Amino acid sequence: MSAQAWPFRATVTLHESAAAVADRVWPGMGVLEPLDDHSCLLHLGADNPRDLAWMITSVDADFSLTEAPPELAEALRAQAVRCLTAVRET
Numbered sequence: 539m540s541a542q543a544w545p546f547r548a549t550v551t552l553h554e555s556a557a558a559v560a561d562r563v564w565p566g567m568g569v570l571e572p573l574d575d576h577s578c579l580l581h582l583g584a585d586n587p588r589d590l591a592w593m594i595t596s597v598d599a600d601f602s603l604t605e606a607p608p609e610l611a612e613a614l615r616a617q618a619v620r621c622l623t624a625v626r627e628t
Contacts, residue, residue, distance in 0.1 A: 587607065
């Protein structure tokens with residue numbers, strides 16, 4: 539999969555090794571690039587920022603935005619608010 543084919547693209551630093559997260563990145567989701575024993579890059583793309591946010595968080599790893607459109611930060615904030623609201627309502 540080439541993240542370049544998508545209108546919204548991002549690179550995130552995952553704070554786990556590529557080997558540790560490889561089974562959580564499904565085929566076609568993106569490309570893992572090992573950095574060291576404790577981190578890797580995930581290059582991915584999607585049709586919209588909301589889908590990017592979902593894909594990144596579905597890996598279930600701590601991460602930092604490395605290269606991303608500003609809309610992705612807003613999509614992540616919106617997802618965080620939804621999750622926090624759900625917890626407050628229980």
